[in-house]
Amino acid sequence: MSTLERTKCRLRAHPMALDATLAAGVLVAMLASSFVDPHGENGATWGTHTPNVLSLTLMVLSAAALVFRRRAPRSILATTGAFSAVELVASDPRAPVVMSAVVALYTVASATDRPTTWRVGLLTMTVLTACAMLVGPLPWYAQENLAIFAWTGMAAAAGDAVRSRRAFVHAIRERADRAERTRDEEARRRVAEERLRIARDLHDVVAHHIALVNVQAGVAAHVMDKRPDQAKEALAHVREASRSALNELRATVGLLRQSGDPEAPTEPAPGLARLDELADTFRNAGLPVEVARADHGTTLPAAVDLAAYRVIQEALTNVQKHAGSEAKAEISVVRVGPNVEVTVLDNGPGQDDGPEEGGGHGLLGMRERVTALGGSCTTGPRYGGGFRVHAILPVKNRTAPALGDSA
Numbered sequence: 001m002s003t004l005e006r007t008k009c010r011l012r013a014h015p016m017a018l019d020a021t022l023a024a025g026v027l028v029a030m031l032a033s034s035f036v037d038p039h040g041e042n043g044a045t046w047g048t049h050t051p052n053v054l055s056l057t058l059m060v061l062s063a064a065a066l067v068f069r070r071r072a073p074r075s076i077l078a079t080t081g082a083f084s085a086v087e088l089v090a091s092d093p094r095a096p097v098v099m100s101a102v103v104a105l106y107t108v109a110s111a112t113d114r115p116t117t118w119r120v121g122l123l124t125m126t127v128l129t130a131c132a133m134l135v136g137p138l139p140w141y142a143q144e145n146l147a148i149f150a151w152t153g154m155a156a157a158a159g160d161a162v163r164s165r166r167a168f169v170h171a172i173r174e175r176a177d178r179a180e181r182t183r184d185e186e187a188r189r190r191v192a193e194e195r196l197r198i199a200r201d202l203h204d205v206v207a208h209h210i211a212l213v214n215v216q217a218g219v220a221a222h223v224m225d226k227r228p229d230q231a232k233e234a235l236a237h238v239r240e241a242s243r244s245a246l247n248e249l250r251a252t253v254g255l256l257r258q259s260g261d262p263e264a265p266t267e268p269a270p271g272l273a274r275l276d277e278l279a280d281t282f283r284n285a286g287l288p289v290e291v292a293r294a295d296h297g298t299t300l301p302a303a304v305d306l307a308a309y310r311v312i313q314e315a316l317t318n319v320q321k322h323a324g325s326e327a328k329a330e331i332s333v334v335r336v337g338p339n340v341e342v343t344v345l346d347n348g349p350g351q352d353d354g355p356e357e358g359g360g361h362g363l364l365g366m367r368e369r370v371t372a373l374g375g376s377c378t379t380g381p382r383y384g385g386g387f388r389v390h391a392i393l394p395v396k397n398r399t400a401p402a403l404g405d406s407a
Contacts, residue, residue, distance in 0.1 A: 015070055016067070016070075019066060019067050019068070019069055019070060020067050022066060022103070023063045023064065023066040023067045024063070026063050026066060026099055026100055026103055027059060027060065027063035029096075029099060030059045030062075030063065030095060030096050030097060030099050030100070031051075031059060033095075033096040033099075034051040034055060034059070034095040034096060035050065035051070051095045054086075054087075054090060055087060055094075055095035055097070056095075058083045058084075058086060058087050058095070058097045059095055059097055059100075061083060062079070062080045062083040062084070062097050062100035062101070063100060065079045065080055065083075065100070065104075066080070066100055066103055066104065069103070069104055069107045070107070070111075073104065073107045073108045073111050073112075074108055074120070076104045076107070077101065077104040077105055077107070077108050077120065077124065079104075080097075080100040080101040080103075080104045081101045081104070081124055081127065081128065083097050083100065083101075084097045084098040084100065084101040084128055084131075085127065085128060085131045088128065088131045088132045088135070088148075089131055089135045094144065098128060098148055098151070098152075099151075101124065101128065101152070102151050102152060102155045103155070105120070105121060105124050105152055105155040105156055105159065106155040106156070106158055106159040107159065108120050108159065109121060109155065109156045109157075109158070109159025109160045109162075109163065110159035110160070110162045110163045110166075111159075111163070112163075113163075114160055114163075114164075117156055117159065117160045117163075118156075120156075121152065121153070121155075121156030124152050124156075125148075125149055125152040125153055125156075128148050128149075128152060129145065129148050129149045129152075132144065132145040132148050133145045206245050206248065206249060210245065212237065212238075212241040213238050213241045213242055213245075216234045216235070216237040216238045216241065217234070217235075217238055219231075219234040220234035220235050220238065270306065270309045271300070271302070271305035271306055271308070271309050272295070272300065272305055272308055272309055272333060273305075274309065275291060275293070275309070275312065275331070275333070276291065278309070278312065278313060278316070279291050279316075279331065282316050282320060282329070285320065286325070287316070287319060287320050287327070287328070287329060288328035288329070289316065289328070289329045289330075289331065290328070290329070290330045290331065291331045291332075291333075292330070292331065292332045292333075293332070293333045293334075294332075294333070294334045294335060295333050295334060295335040295340055298335050298340060298395060300340065300393075300395060301396065303373055304340070304373055304375075304393050304394065304395070307369050307370055307373055307375075307391075307393060308333070308340065308342050308391070308393055310366070310369060311342055311344075311366050311369070311370065311377065311389065311391045312331055312342060312344055314363075314365070314366050315329075315344035315366075315389040316329055316331075316344065318363075318387070318389075319344070319346040319348060319387070322348070322387075323346045323347075323348020323349075323386070323387065324348045324349060326348070327346050327347055327348030327349075327386070328346065328347060329344060329345065329346045330343075330344070330345045330346070331343070331344050335395070338394060338395055338396065339375070339392050339393060339394055339395060340392075340393050340394075340395055341390070341391070341392050341393075342389075342390070342391045342392075342393065343388070343389070343390045343391075344388070344389040345382065345386060345387075345388050345389075346386045346387050347382075347385060347386040348385075348386055348387070349385050349386075363379050366379070366389070366391070367379075370391050370392075370393060373393060373394065374394050375391060375392050375393040375394055376391070376392050377389070377390070377391040377392075378390050378391075
């Protein structure tokens with residue numbers, strides 16, 4: 001970025017400083033012009049005019065008013081216009097106080113609409129020109145009087161042109177942003193629709209193959225003792241159908257993957273069998289973790305086992321993030337009737353508000369995962385401090401009958 005661009009950025013960030021600089025420049029120009037006699041023998045002559053006290057006061061006051069031109073443009077125009085009218089009527093020789101009114105009129109024109117610019121501009125031009133021509137000490141046809149009319153008209157026109165260009169550029173940028181957002185939303189919508197269609201096709205194909213596997217496995221079990229040849233043929237059909245289902249599943253999931261997604265893991269999905277390994281990971285990171293289990297001998301479906309592991313993993317992650325350095329966690333896995341209950345407790349004071357208000361989606365994903373399996377998940381602060389995560393998962397996956405019905 002060049003020095004000029006950096007200067008522009010700083011001035012835009014501090015508009016009051018820019019207006020103060022402009023007001024100082026206008027004051028210097030008015031003071032310098034007040035010492036010039038435009039009707040000298042050899043043209044404009046410097047030093048032949050000396051402004052009086054009233055002119056100096058009006059120049060300083062009108063320049064000071066320009067510092068606040070952005071906050072109240074119409075009020076500043078009225079103030080500088082009044083100062084200019086007093087100068088035009090009362091002073092001889094005149095000082096160019098009307099220069100401040102020209103700047104204020106430009107500000108009004110650049111900040112309002114065109115009809116307002118026309119009304120305010122014509123009123124300012126008429127009042128100042130009338131004061132100069134009809135009441136001032138110079139003849140009405142003097143060059144200075146006509147210059148007031150010209151300068152006020154150019155200020156209004158320039159301000160309106162700047163406002164129009166600014167609105168045009170803003171409209172172009174807004175239209176471009178809207179078109180880009182619409183294009184991105186349309187692309188996302190089409191991708192989502194295509195993925196939904198692929199998921200439906202995957203469901204139909206896999207359900208068909210699973211139905212064949214179910215039927216052929218039943219046939220094999222029925223004729224295994226009496227007709228082993230027929231059972232062997234049925235098992236061959238089971239193998240072929242399962243291979244076809246795996247191939248279809250692999251191909252379709254490959255389509256659903258994003259370009260930057262990691263490769264599919266070759267190891268089995270984690271479960272409660274790796275709970276001690278998970279606890280050791282957090283212990284090595286500095287979080288004391290105690291594990292208590294009363295579910296020995298319970299065999300969980302793969303989906304339920306994975307959900308229990310993910311709930312504990314997410315809960316421990318939240319403890320490490322939000323509970324503070326002195327917190328510790330307690331994990332319990334208990335078999336209660338047809339369910340297995342997973343509870344994660346901590347005593348960290350920083351955990352009271354963190355997970356719910358931190359803006360993450362960990363707790364929401366935890367609840368959705370458990371609810372999808374027919375269980376329930378409750379989270380919230382504990383009495384006396386800390387946080388509690390409690391999930392109830394069915395030992396028998398309730399999605400299995402639904403899969404059989406659809407097959």
